[in-house]
Protein backbone atom coordinates (compact mmCIF):
# COMPACT_ATOMS: atom_id res chain seq x y z
CA UNK A 1 0.00 0.00 0.00
CA UNK A 2 1.39 3.43 -0.94
CA UNK A 3 1.64 6.29 1.54
CA UNK A 4 -1.08 8.20 -0.27
CA UNK A 5 -3.47 5.31 -0.01
CA UNK A 6 -2.62 4.91 3.64
CA UNK A 7 -3.33 8.58 4.29
CA UNK A 8 -6.74 8.38 2.64
CA UNK A 9 -7.57 5.34 4.65
CA UNK A 10 -6.62 6.89 7.99
CA UNK A 11 -8.46 10.11 7.24
CA UNK A 12 -11.53 8.06 6.30
CA UNK A 13 -11.16 6.21 9.51
CA UNK A 14 -10.87 9.57 11.33
CA UNK A 15 -14.15 10.72 9.83
CA UNK A 16 -15.87 7.54 10.82
CA UNK A 17 -14.45 7.87 14.34
CA UNK A 18 -15.73 11.40 14.79
CA UNK A 19 -19.16 10.34 13.59
CA UNK A 20 -19.28 7.80 16.35
CA UNK A 21 -19.29 8.72 20.05
CA UNK A 22 -15.61 8.00 20.47
CA UNK A 23 -14.54 11.33 19.04
CA UNK A 24 -11.24 12.97 19.85
CA UNK A 25 -10.83 13.54 23.60
CA UNK A 26 -10.13 17.18 24.43
CA UNK A 27 -9.93 16.84 28.16
CA UNK A 28 -9.91 13.97 30.60
CA UNK A 29 -9.87 13.49 34.35
CA UNK A 30 -7.74 10.53 35.42
CA UNK A 31 -8.31 9.18 38.89
CA UNK A 32 -8.90 12.59 40.49
CA UNK A 33 -9.08 12.67 44.28
CA UNK A 34 -9.41 15.87 46.26
CA UNK A 35 -8.88 16.86 49.86
CA UNK A 36 -9.71 19.98 51.83
CA UNK A 37 -7.31 19.80 54.73
CA UNK A 38 -7.58 16.24 56.00
CA UNK A 39 -11.05 15.72 54.60
CA UNK A 40 -11.31 13.80 51.36
CA UNK A 41 -14.18 15.11 49.27
CA UNK A 42 -13.66 13.39 45.93
CA UNK A 43 -12.33 9.95 45.08
CA UNK A 44 -11.12 8.42 41.87
CA UNK A 45 -13.01 10.45 39.30
CA UNK A 46 -12.42 9.39 35.69
CA UNK A 47 -14.26 11.23 32.95
CA UNK A 48 -13.49 11.85 29.28
CA UNK A 49 -14.65 15.04 27.63
CA UNK A 50 -14.81 14.60 23.85
CA UNK A 51 -14.09 17.59 21.66
CA UNK A 52 -17.12 19.79 20.89
CA UNK A 53 -19.42 17.90 23.19
CA UNK A 54 -21.47 19.02 26.16
CA UNK A 55 -21.03 17.01 29.33
CA UNK A 56 -23.43 17.51 32.24
CA UNK A 57 -22.30 16.85 35.80
CA UNK A 58 -25.24 16.09 38.05
CA UNK A 59 -25.68 14.96 41.62
CA UNK A 60 -27.02 16.05 45.00
CA UNK A 61 -25.69 19.12 46.80
CA UNK A 62 -22.30 18.69 48.44
CA UNK A 63 -21.18 15.70 46.38
CA UNK A 64 -18.23 17.60 44.92
CA UNK A 65 -19.34 18.80 41.47
CA UNK A 66 -18.05 22.33 41.95
CA UNK A 67 -14.88 21.00 43.52
CA UNK A 68 -14.34 18.71 40.55
CA UNK A 69 -15.00 21.31 37.87
CA UNK A 70 -12.56 23.68 39.58
CA UNK A 71 -9.80 21.10 39.27
CA UNK A 72 -10.15 21.30 35.49
CA UNK A 73 -8.74 24.83 35.22
CA UNK A 74 -6.56 24.75 38.32
CA UNK A 75 -8.75 27.15 40.28
CA UNK A 76 -8.89 24.46 42.93
CA UNK A 77 -5.30 25.02 44.02
CA UNK A 78 -6.06 28.63 45.02
CA UNK A 79 -8.08 27.47 48.02
CA UNK A 80 -5.90 27.29 51.13
CA UNK A 81 -5.55 23.70 52.30
CA UNK A 82 -6.77 22.19 49.05
CA UNK A 83 -4.93 19.11 47.76
CA UNK A 84 -5.29 16.92 44.71
CA UNK A 85 -4.16 13.56 43.37
CA UNK A 86 -4.53 12.22 39.85
CA UNK A 87 -4.20 13.83 36.46
CA UNK A 88 -6.17 16.23 34.33
CA UNK A 89 -5.23 15.75 30.70
CA UNK A 90 -5.68 18.56 28.25
CA UNK A 91 -4.90 17.46 24.70
CA UNK A 92 -3.12 14.50 26.18
CA UNK A 93 -0.80 16.21 28.66
CA UNK A 94 -1.26 16.69 32.36
CA UNK A 95 -2.16 20.29 33.28
CA UNK A 96 -0.73 19.70 36.75
CA UNK A 97 2.73 18.72 35.59
CA UNK A 98 5.46 20.95 36.90
CA UNK A 99 6.32 22.86 33.76
CA UNK A 100 2.75 23.95 33.04
CA UNK A 101 1.77 27.54 33.75
CA UNK A 102 -1.74 27.65 35.25
CA UNK A 103 -2.36 30.93 33.46
CA UNK A 104 -2.00 29.20 30.08
CA UNK A 105 -4.45 26.52 31.17
CA UNK A 106 -7.00 29.07 32.32
CA UNK A 107 -6.80 30.83 28.98
CA UNK A 108 -7.62 27.56 27.21
CA UNK A 109 -10.20 26.46 29.76
CA UNK A 110 -12.63 29.27 30.53
CA UNK A 111 -15.16 29.28 33.32
CA UNK A 112 -18.58 30.69 34.15
CA UNK A 113 -19.71 30.63 37.75
CA UNK A 114 -22.96 30.06 39.57
CA UNK A 115 -23.25 33.67 40.66
CA UNK A 116 -22.74 36.19 37.89
CA UNK A 117 -19.50 37.97 38.74
CA UNK A 118 -18.92 40.84 36.34
CA UNK A 119 -16.36 43.36 37.54
CA UNK A 120 -18.50 46.16 38.96
CA UNK A 121 -15.88 48.84 38.43
CA UNK A 122 -15.83 48.22 34.68
CA UNK A 123 -18.25 48.98 31.87
CA UNK A 124 -20.03 46.29 29.85
CA UNK A 125 -17.45 46.64 27.11
CA UNK A 126 -14.64 46.73 29.69
CA UNK A 127 -15.88 43.47 31.17
CA UNK A 128 -15.92 41.71 27.82
CA UNK A 129 -12.38 42.83 27.12
CA UNK A 130 -11.12 42.33 30.68
CA UNK A 131 -9.69 38.88 29.96
CA UNK A 132 -7.55 40.28 27.17
CA UNK A 133 -6.37 43.09 29.40
CA UNK A 134 -5.70 40.88 32.42
CA UNK A 135 -3.83 38.23 30.52
CA UNK A 136 -1.95 40.82 28.48
CA UNK A 137 -3.17 39.30 25.23
CA UNK A 138 -2.67 41.58 22.28
CA UNK A 139 -5.55 41.53 19.83
CA UNK A 140 -6.72 44.14 17.39
CA UNK A 141 -10.27 45.10 16.48
CA UNK A 142 -11.66 45.13 19.99
CA UNK A 143 -15.00 46.31 18.67
CA UNK A 144 -15.35 43.15 16.63
CA UNK A 145 -14.51 40.98 19.61
CA UNK A 146 -17.06 42.78 21.76
CA UNK A 147 -19.80 42.39 19.17
CA UNK A 148 -18.99 38.80 18.27
CA UNK A 149 -18.80 37.51 21.85
CA UNK A 150 -21.87 39.43 22.99
CA UNK A 151 -23.76 37.98 20.02
CA UNK A 152 -22.61 34.46 20.90
CA UNK A 153 -23.73 35.01 24.47
CA UNK A 154 -27.12 36.24 23.23
CA UNK A 155 -26.74 39.66 24.82
CA UNK A 156 -25.78 41.91 21.93
CA UNK A 157 -29.23 43.25 21.09
CA UNK A 158 -29.94 44.18 24.68
CA UNK A 159 -26.74 46.12 25.30
CA UNK A 160 -25.44 47.32 21.94
CA UNK A 161 -26.60 50.88 22.66
CA UNK A 162 -25.05 51.09 26.12
CA UNK A 163 -21.73 49.32 25.93
CA UNK A 164 -20.22 51.95 28.18
CA UNK A 165 -22.79 51.58 30.94
CA UNK A 166 -21.70 50.06 34.25
CA UNK A 167 -21.91 46.26 34.25
CA UNK A 168 -23.65 46.37 37.61
CA UNK A 169 -26.70 48.00 36.00
CA UNK A 170 -27.59 44.81 34.10
CA UNK A 171 -30.10 42.28 35.38
CA UNK A 172 -28.83 39.02 36.84
CA UNK A 173 -29.56 37.10 33.64
CA UNK A 174 -27.88 39.74 31.52
CA UNK A 175 -24.88 39.75 33.85
CA UNK A 176 -24.58 36.00 33.47
CA UNK A 177 -24.60 36.29 29.69
CA UNK A 178 -22.07 39.11 30.01
CA UNK A 179 -19.63 36.89 31.91
CA UNK A 180 -20.13 34.21 29.28
CA UNK A 181 -19.12 36.77 26.66
CA UNK A 182 -16.19 37.72 28.86
CA UNK A 183 -15.07 34.09 29.01
CA UNK A 184 -15.44 33.72 25.23
CA UNK A 185 -13.34 36.80 24.43
CA UNK A 186 -10.09 35.01 25.22
CA UNK A 187 -11.17 32.21 22.85
CA UNK A 188 -11.01 29.23 25.18
CA UNK A 189 -11.25 25.70 23.81
CA UNK A 190 -13.14 24.40 26.80
CA UNK A 191 -15.83 26.20 28.79
CA UNK A 192 -16.64 25.15 32.34
CA UNK A 193 -20.03 26.22 33.65
CA UNK A 194 -20.93 25.73 37.30
CA UNK A 195 -24.72 25.98 37.60
CA UNK A 196 -24.79 28.94 35.22
CA UNK A 197 -28.58 29.23 35.34
CA UNK A 198 -29.32 28.62 38.99
CA UNK A 199 -29.94 32.28 39.72
CA UNK A 200 -31.92 32.97 36.57
CA UNK A 201 -35.51 33.12 35.42
CA UNK A 202 -36.81 30.55 32.89
CA UNK A 203 -36.52 32.93 29.93
CA UNK A 204 -32.87 33.77 30.64
CA UNK A 205 -32.23 30.10 31.29
CA UNK A 206 -33.55 29.13 27.88
CA UNK A 207 -31.45 31.84 26.28
CA UNK A 208 -28.33 30.51 27.92
CA UNK A 209 -29.16 26.94 26.95
CA UNK A 210 -29.50 28.11 23.37
CA UNK A 211 -26.12 29.78 23.72
CA UNK A 212 -24.60 26.57 25.06
CA UNK A 213 -25.86 24.54 22.13
CA UNK A 214 -24.60 27.15 19.72
CA UNK A 215 -21.18 27.26 21.40
CA UNK A 216 -20.82 23.50 21.47
CA UNK A 217 -20.32 23.58 17.72
CA UNK A 218 -16.94 25.14 18.38
CA UNK A 219 -15.91 24.19 21.86
CA UNK A 220 -16.09 21.59 24.56
CA UNK A 221 -18.50 22.42 27.35
CA UNK A 222 -18.75 20.97 30.83
CA UNK A 223 -21.76 22.08 32.81
CA UNK A 224 -22.85 21.42 36.37
CA UNK A 225 -26.59 21.55 36.78
CA UNK A 226 -29.30 20.68 39.29
CA UNK A 227 -31.90 20.94 36.60
CA UNK A 228 -32.56 17.50 35.11
CA UNK A 229 -34.47 18.87 32.12
CA UNK A 230 -31.58 21.18 31.43
CA UNK A 231 -29.11 18.31 31.45
CA UNK A 232 -31.33 16.46 28.98
CA UNK A 233 -31.81 19.49 26.80
CA UNK A 234 -28.18 20.58 26.47
CA UNK A 235 -25.85 17.69 27.09
CA UNK A 236 -24.50 14.81 25.02
CA UNK A 237 -23.18 12.86 27.97
CA UNK A 238 -23.78 12.95 31.69
CA UNK A 239 -21.84 11.96 34.79
CA UNK A 240 -23.73 11.32 38.01
CA UNK A 241 -21.81 12.21 41.20
CA UNK A 242 -22.79 10.98 44.62
CA UNK A 243 -21.32 11.15 48.11
CA UNK A 244 -22.53 8.79 50.81
CA UNK A 245 -22.64 10.25 54.29
CA UNK A 246 -19.11 11.10 55.51
CA UNK A 247 -17.66 9.56 52.38
CA UNK A 248 -15.91 11.32 49.52
CA UNK A 249 -17.94 11.90 46.39
CA UNK A 250 -17.43 9.70 43.33
CA UNK A 251 -18.95 9.09 39.93
CA UNK A 252 -21.66 6.45 40.21
CA UNK A 253 -22.49 6.28 36.56
CA UNK A 254 -21.64 8.07 33.35
CA UNK A 255 -22.47 7.76 29.69
CA UNK A 256 -24.64 9.18 26.97
CA UNK A 257 -27.27 11.48 28.41
CA UNK A 258 -30.05 9.47 26.76
CA UNK A 259 -28.76 6.36 28.54
CA UNK A 260 -28.33 7.99 31.95
CA UNK A 261 -31.84 9.41 31.88
CA UNK A 262 -33.58 6.77 29.80
CA UNK A 263 -31.94 3.57 30.88
CA UNK A 264 -29.70 4.01 33.93
CA UNK A 265 -27.85 0.91 35.11
CA UNK A 266 -27.55 1.89 38.77
CA UNK A 267 -30.55 2.06 41.08
CA UNK A 268 -29.22 5.27 42.68
CA UNK A 269 -28.98 6.97 39.30
CA UNK A 270 -32.53 5.95 38.52
CA UNK A 271 -33.74 7.34 41.83
CA UNK A 272 -31.85 10.59 41.37
CA UNK A 273 -32.88 11.35 37.82
CA UNK A 274 -36.46 10.65 38.76
CA UNK A 275 -36.27 13.03 41.70
CA UNK A 276 -36.55 10.32 44.35
CA UNK A 277 -33.44 11.23 46.26
CA UNK A 278 -33.07 12.58 49.78
CA UNK B 279 -53.28 27.24 59.11
CA UNK B 280 -54.26 24.40 61.43
CA UNK B 281 -53.22 26.28 64.58
CA UNK B 282 -55.59 29.14 63.75
CA UNK B 283 -58.46 26.72 63.42
CA UNK B 284 -57.68 25.07 66.71
CA UNK B 285 -57.21 28.41 68.43
CA UNK B 286 -60.53 29.85 67.42
CA UNK B 287 -62.53 26.72 68.16
CA UNK B 288 -61.10 26.37 71.66
CA UNK B 289 -61.04 30.01 72.70
CA UNK B 290 -64.60 30.63 71.57
CA UNK B 291 -65.02 34.39 71.87
CA UNK B 292 -62.25 36.64 70.66
CA UNK B 293 -62.41 38.79 73.82
CA UNK B 294 -60.69 36.08 75.83
CA UNK B 295 -57.34 37.04 74.30
CA UNK B 296 -55.34 38.05 77.34
CA UNK B 297 -53.65 41.36 77.57
CA UNK B 298 -49.90 41.00 77.97
CA UNK B 299 -48.74 41.74 81.48
CA UNK B 300 -46.69 44.91 81.72
CA UNK B 301 -43.02 43.99 81.80
CA UNK B 302 -41.36 46.39 84.19
CA UNK B 303 -37.85 44.96 83.79
CA UNK B 304 -37.89 45.69 80.10
CA UNK B 305 -39.00 49.26 80.71
CA UNK B 306 -36.17 49.90 83.14
CA UNK B 307 -33.59 48.57 80.69
CA UNK B 308 -35.08 50.61 77.89
CA UNK B 309 -34.92 53.70 80.12
CA UNK B 310 -31.24 53.13 80.88
CA UNK B 311 -30.43 52.69 77.20
CA UNK B 312 -32.32 55.84 76.24
CA UNK B 313 -30.39 57.71 78.93
CA UNK B 314 -27.08 56.38 77.67
CA UNK B 315 -27.91 57.48 74.14
CA UNK B 316 -29.15 60.81 75.46
CA UNK B 317 -25.96 61.50 77.39
CA UNK B 318 -23.75 61.09 74.33
CA UNK B 319 -26.04 63.21 72.16
CA UNK B 320 -26.20 65.92 74.83
CA UNK B 321 -22.44 65.86 75.31
CA UNK B 322 -21.83 66.33 71.61
CA UNK B 323 -24.35 69.12 71.57
CA UNK B 324 -22.69 70.70 74.62
CA UNK B 325 -19.25 70.53 73.03
CA UNK B 326 -20.45 72.16 69.84
CA UNK B 327 -22.18 74.87 71.85
CA UNK B 328 -19.20 75.52 74.09
CA UNK B 329 -16.97 75.92 71.04
CA UNK B 330 -19.49 77.95 69.13
CA UNK B 331 -20.26 80.64 71.76
CA UNK B 332 -16.66 81.80 72.45
CA UNK B 333 -15.99 81.55 68.69
CA UNK B 334 -18.84 83.92 67.93
CA UNK B 335 -17.46 86.31 70.54
CA UNK B 336 -14.03 85.95 68.94
CA UNK B 337 -15.32 86.79 65.51
CA UNK B 338 -17.06 89.90 66.84
CA UNK B 339 -13.59 91.21 67.70
CA UNK B 340 -11.54 89.71 64.86
CA UNK B 341 -13.14 89.89 61.39
CA UNK B 342 -13.59 86.41 60.01
CA UNK B 343 -11.71 87.22 56.79
CA UNK B 344 -8.71 88.43 58.83
CA UNK B 345 -8.79 85.13 60.67
CA UNK B 346 -9.13 82.93 57.60
CA UNK B 347 -6.74 84.78 55.29
CA UNK B 348 -4.30 86.52 57.64
CA UNK B 349 -0.73 85.26 57.41
CA UNK B 350 0.48 86.31 60.88
CA UNK B 351 -0.39 84.34 63.97
CA UNK B 352 0.94 86.23 66.99
CA UNK B 353 -1.80 86.02 69.61
CA UNK B 354 0.53 86.59 72.54
CA UNK B 355 2.01 89.83 71.27
CA UNK B 356 0.73 93.10 72.66
CA UNK B 357 -1.09 93.92 69.45
CA UNK B 358 -1.55 90.32 68.35
CA UNK B 359 -2.45 89.16 64.86
CA UNK B 360 -4.93 86.35 64.37
CA UNK B 361 -4.29 85.12 60.85
CA UNK B 362 -4.75 81.34 60.97
CA UNK B 363 -2.98 80.58 57.67
CA UNK B 364 0.38 79.63 59.28
CA UNK B 365 -1.38 77.09 61.51
CA UNK B 366 -3.29 75.69 58.54
CA UNK B 367 -0.16 75.37 56.40
CA UNK B 368 1.67 73.78 59.34
CA UNK B 369 -1.15 71.25 59.60
CA UNK B 370 -1.17 70.69 55.84
CA UNK B 371 2.59 70.19 55.51
CA UNK B 372 2.77 67.70 58.36
CA UNK B 373 -0.38 65.89 57.27
CA UNK B 374 0.95 65.83 53.72
CA UNK B 375 4.17 64.15 54.81
CA UNK B 376 2.17 61.68 56.88
CA UNK B 377 -0.02 60.80 53.90
CA UNK B 378 2.94 60.27 51.61
CA UNK B 379 4.21 57.69 54.09
CA UNK B 380 0.94 56.15 55.21
CA UNK B 381 -0.91 55.63 51.96
CA UNK B 382 1.64 53.50 50.08
CA UNK B 383 2.63 51.49 53.13
CA UNK B 384 -0.90 51.18 54.45
CA UNK B 385 -2.30 50.13 51.08
CA UNK B 386 0.65 47.82 50.45
CA UNK B 387 0.11 46.12 53.79
CA UNK B 388 -3.60 45.79 53.07
CA UNK B 389 -3.03 44.25 49.64
CA UNK B 390 -0.51 41.84 51.08
CA UNK B 391 -2.75 40.80 53.96
CA UNK B 392 -5.90 40.43 51.92
CA UNK B 393 -4.53 38.95 48.68
CA UNK B 394 -1.21 37.27 49.35
CA UNK B 395 -0.83 36.33 53.01
CA UNK B 396 -1.89 32.88 54.19
CA UNK B 397 -4.83 32.85 56.59
CA UNK B 398 -2.46 32.13 59.45
CA UNK B 399 -0.24 35.14 58.73
CA UNK B 400 -3.30 37.32 58.34
CA UNK B 401 -4.67 36.13 61.65
CA UNK B 402 -1.52 37.13 63.52
CA UNK B 403 -0.47 40.25 61.63
CA UNK B 404 -3.78 42.08 61.62
CA UNK B 405 -4.26 42.17 65.41
CA UNK B 406 -0.60 43.18 65.75
CA UNK B 407 -1.20 46.10 63.43
CA UNK B 408 -4.19 47.10 65.47
CA UNK B 409 -2.07 47.04 68.62
CA UNK B 410 0.29 49.44 66.90
CA UNK B 411 -2.67 51.76 66.49
CA UNK B 412 -3.08 51.69 70.26
CA UNK B 413 0.38 53.02 71.19
CA UNK B 414 -0.03 56.34 73.02
CA UNK B 415 0.83 59.19 70.68
CA UNK B 416 3.07 60.79 73.27
CA UNK B 417 5.41 57.83 72.82
CA UNK B 418 5.45 58.42 69.06
CA UNK B 419 6.14 62.11 69.73
CA UNK B 420 9.20 61.47 71.85
CA UNK B 421 10.44 58.89 69.39
CA UNK B 422 10.18 61.50 66.63
CA UNK B 423 12.05 64.13 68.63
CA UNK B 424 14.67 62.05 70.42
CA UNK B 425 15.45 59.38 67.88
CA UNK B 426 14.29 60.31 64.41
CA UNK B 427 15.36 63.97 64.51
CA UNK B 428 18.43 63.80 66.73
CA UNK B 429 19.85 60.47 65.61
CA UNK B 430 18.76 60.04 62.01
CA UNK B 431 17.67 63.27 60.39
CA UNK B 432 20.55 65.44 61.66
CA UNK B 433 22.94 63.09 59.89
CA UNK B 434 21.19 63.76 56.60
CA UNK B 435 20.43 67.46 57.05
CA UNK B 436 22.89 68.85 59.65
CA UNK B 437 21.12 72.21 59.79
CA UNK B 438 17.66 70.80 60.44
CA UNK B 439 15.72 72.45 63.26
CA UNK B 440 15.48 70.39 66.43
CA UNK B 441 11.74 70.86 66.18
CA UNK B 442 10.76 70.21 62.59
CA UNK B 443 7.78 69.24 60.49
CA UNK B 444 9.53 66.35 58.80
CA UNK B 445 10.05 64.10 61.81
CA UNK B 446 6.55 64.84 63.09
CA UNK B 447 5.06 64.08 59.68
CA UNK B 448 7.02 60.88 59.17
CA UNK B 449 6.13 59.48 62.55
CA UNK B 450 2.55 60.56 62.20
CA UNK B 451 2.53 58.66 58.92
CA UNK B 452 3.73 55.56 60.74
CA UNK B 453 1.05 56.11 63.34
CA UNK B 454 -1.79 56.10 60.79
CA UNK B 455 -0.49 53.16 58.72
CA UNK B 456 -2.40 50.66 60.87
CA UNK B 457 -5.64 52.60 60.50
CA UNK B 458 -5.31 52.73 56.74
CA UNK B 459 -4.06 49.15 56.42
CA UNK B 460 -6.74 47.69 58.63
CA UNK B 461 -9.68 49.55 57.09
CA UNK B 462 -8.47 49.00 53.52
CA UNK B 463 -8.00 45.33 54.29
CA UNK B 464 -11.58 45.16 55.56
CA UNK B 465 -12.77 46.73 52.32
CA UNK B 466 -10.73 44.35 50.18
CA UNK B 467 -11.73 41.21 52.07
CA UNK B 468 -15.34 42.27 51.62
CA UNK B 469 -14.95 41.96 47.86
CA UNK B 470 -16.75 38.68 47.09
CA UNK B 471 -14.37 35.80 46.35
CA UNK B 472 -16.37 35.14 43.20
CA UNK B 473 -14.87 38.31 41.78
CA UNK B 474 -11.36 36.97 42.33
CA UNK B 475 -12.31 33.58 40.88
CA UNK B 476 -13.65 35.37 37.83
CA UNK B 477 -10.36 37.14 37.40
CA UNK B 478 -8.18 34.05 37.92
CA UNK B 479 -10.38 32.10 35.54
CA UNK B 480 -9.49 34.65 32.88
CA UNK B 481 -5.84 33.83 33.30
CA UNK B 482 -4.69 36.69 35.50
CA UNK B 483 -2.07 36.51 38.22
CA UNK B 484 -2.55 37.44 41.86
CA UNK B 485 -0.92 40.78 41.30
CA UNK B 486 -3.17 41.60 38.36
CA UNK B 487 -6.22 40.43 40.24
CA UNK B 488 -5.33 42.68 43.15
CA UNK B 489 -4.60 45.67 40.95
CA UNK B 490 -7.29 45.49 38.30
CA UNK B 491 -10.13 43.74 40.10
CA UNK B 492 -9.94 43.84 43.89
CA UNK B 493 -8.64 47.38 44.45
CA UNK B 494 -11.08 48.97 41.97
CA UNK B 495 -13.95 47.01 43.48
CA UNK B 496 -12.97 48.08 46.99
CA UNK B 497 -12.04 51.58 45.97
CA UNK B 498 -14.64 53.53 47.88
CA UNK B 499 -13.79 51.59 51.05
CA UNK B 500 -10.11 52.21 50.50
CA UNK B 501 -10.64 55.92 49.90
CA UNK B 502 -12.73 56.03 53.05
CA UNK B 503 -9.80 54.51 54.93
CA UNK B 504 -7.52 57.18 53.48
CA UNK B 505 -9.89 59.96 54.46
CA UNK B 506 -10.24 58.61 57.96
CA UNK B 507 -6.46 58.30 58.27
CA UNK B 508 -6.04 61.85 57.04
CA UNK B 509 -8.57 63.21 59.45
CA UNK B 510 -6.77 61.38 62.26
CA UNK B 511 -3.56 63.03 61.12
CA UNK B 512 -5.18 66.46 61.06
CA UNK B 513 -6.57 65.98 64.54
CA UNK B 514 -3.38 64.48 65.99
CA UNK B 515 -1.93 66.69 68.71
CA UNK B 516 0.75 65.08 70.82
CA UNK B 517 3.29 64.18 68.13
CA UNK B 518 3.23 67.64 66.59
CA UNK B 519 3.35 69.42 69.94
CA UNK B 520 6.43 67.46 70.95
CA UNK B 521 8.30 67.10 67.68
CA UNK B 522 7.30 69.99 65.41
CA UNK B 523 7.65 72.81 67.90
CA UNK B 524 5.35 75.67 68.73
CA UNK B 525 6.50 78.27 66.25
CA UNK B 526 3.75 79.53 63.94
CA UNK B 527 5.64 79.55 60.71
CA UNK B 528 4.25 80.21 57.27
CA UNK B 529 6.61 77.95 55.39
CA UNK B 530 6.58 74.85 53.27
CA UNK B 531 10.06 73.77 54.26
CA UNK B 532 9.67 70.55 56.25
CA UNK B 533 13.05 70.99 57.89
CA UNK B 534 11.72 73.94 59.86
CA UNK B 535 9.63 73.93 62.99
CA UNK B 536 5.92 74.56 62.57
CA UNK B 537 2.83 74.91 64.65
CA UNK B 538 -0.40 73.18 63.74
CA UNK B 539 -3.95 74.02 64.71
CA UNK B 540 -3.97 71.26 67.27
CA UNK B 541 -0.63 72.08 68.83
CA UNK B 542 -1.67 75.72 69.19
CA UNK B 543 -4.79 74.63 71.02
CA UNK B 544 -2.82 72.30 73.26
CA UNK B 545 -0.13 74.86 74.04
CA UNK B 546 -2.43 77.83 74.53
CA UNK B 547 -4.96 75.79 76.45
CA UNK B 548 -2.35 74.65 78.94
CA UNK B 549 -0.91 78.14 79.34
CA UNK B 550 -2.25 80.73 81.77
CA UNK B 551 -4.50 82.77 79.52
CA UNK B 552 -7.19 84.65 81.35
CA UNK B 553 -10.69 83.46 80.62
CA UNK B 554 -12.56 85.85 78.38
CA UNK B 555 -9.46 87.35 76.81
CA UNK B 556 -9.23 87.42 73.06
CA UNK B 557 -6.28 85.01 73.14
CA UNK B 558 -8.40 82.62 75.14
CA UNK B 559 -11.26 82.87 72.68
CA UNK B 560 -8.89 82.29 69.76
CA UNK B 561 -8.45 78.72 71.01
CA UNK B 562 -12.10 78.10 70.32
CA UNK B 563 -12.03 79.74 66.92
CA UNK B 564 -9.17 77.45 65.88
CA UNK B 565 -11.01 74.54 67.47
CA UNK B 566 -14.12 75.35 65.46
CA UNK B 567 -12.14 75.41 62.22
CA UNK B 568 -10.55 72.09 63.11
CA UNK B 569 -13.92 70.64 64.01
CA UNK B 570 -15.42 71.74 60.70
CA UNK B 571 -12.52 70.28 58.71
CA UNK B 572 -12.54 66.89 60.44
CA UNK B 573 -16.33 66.74 60.46
CA UNK B 574 -16.30 67.35 56.73
CA UNK B 575 -13.66 64.64 56.15
CA UNK B 576 -15.46 62.10 58.32
CA UNK B 577 -18.74 62.78 56.53
CA UNK B 578 -17.05 62.08 53.21
CA UNK B 579 -15.59 58.90 54.60
CA UNK B 580 -18.88 57.64 56.03
CA UNK B 581 -20.61 58.42 52.75
CA UNK B 582 -18.02 56.44 50.83
CA UNK B 583 -18.29 53.45 53.14
CA UNK B 584 -22.06 53.48 52.73
CA UNK B 585 -21.78 53.62 48.97
CA UNK B 586 -19.36 50.71 49.08
CA UNK B 587 -21.75 48.60 51.15
CA UNK B 588 -24.53 49.21 48.66
CA UNK B 589 -22.48 47.82 45.82
CA UNK B 590 -22.35 44.37 47.40
CA UNK B 591 -25.72 43.88 48.99
Ligand SMILES: Nc1ncnc2c1ncn2[C@@H]1O[C@H](COP(=O)(O)OP(=O)(O)OP(=O)(O)O)[C@@H](O)[C@H]1O
Pocket residue numbers: 036041059060061062063064065066067068079
Ligand atom coordinates in the same frame (compact mmCIF):
# COMPACT_ATOMS: atom_id res chain seq x y z
N1 LIG C 1 -13.24 25.70 50.39
C1 LIG C 1 -13.62 24.58 50.98
N2 LIG C 1 -13.05 24.20 52.14
C2 LIG C 1 -13.43 23.07 52.77
N3 LIG C 1 -14.37 22.23 52.31
C3 LIG C 1 -14.97 22.54 51.14
C4 LIG C 1 -14.64 23.73 50.44
N4 LIG C 1 -15.40 23.79 49.32
C5 LIG C 1 -16.18 22.68 49.35
N5 LIG C 1 -15.92 21.92 50.44
C6 LIG C 1 -16.57 20.65 50.77
O1 LIG C 1 -16.44 19.80 49.69
C7 LIG C 1 -17.64 19.07 49.49
C8 LIG C 1 -18.08 19.25 48.06
O2 LIG C 1 -18.47 20.58 47.86
P1 LIG C 1 -18.90 21.14 46.45
O3 LIG C 1 -19.08 22.60 46.59
O4 LIG C 1 -17.94 20.67 45.44
O5 LIG C 1 -20.30 20.44 46.23
P2 LIG C 1 -21.32 20.58 45.04
O6 LIG C 1 -21.56 19.24 44.49
O7 LIG C 1 -20.86 21.63 44.10
O8 LIG C 1 -22.62 21.07 45.79
P3 LIG C 1 -23.75 22.08 45.29
O9 LIG C 1 -24.60 21.31 44.36
O10 LIG C 1 -24.48 22.43 46.53
O11 LIG C 1 -23.07 23.24 44.66
C9 LIG C 1 -18.63 19.60 50.47
O12 LIG C 1 -18.74 18.65 51.51
C10 LIG C 1 -18.04 20.85 51.00
O13 LIG C 1 -18.32 20.99 52.37
Ligand SMILES: [Mg+2]
Pocket residue numbers: 065066067194
Ligand atom coordinates in the same frame (compact mmCIF):
# COMPACT_ATOMS: atom_id res chain seq x y z
MG1 LIG D 1 -21.55 23.60 43.56
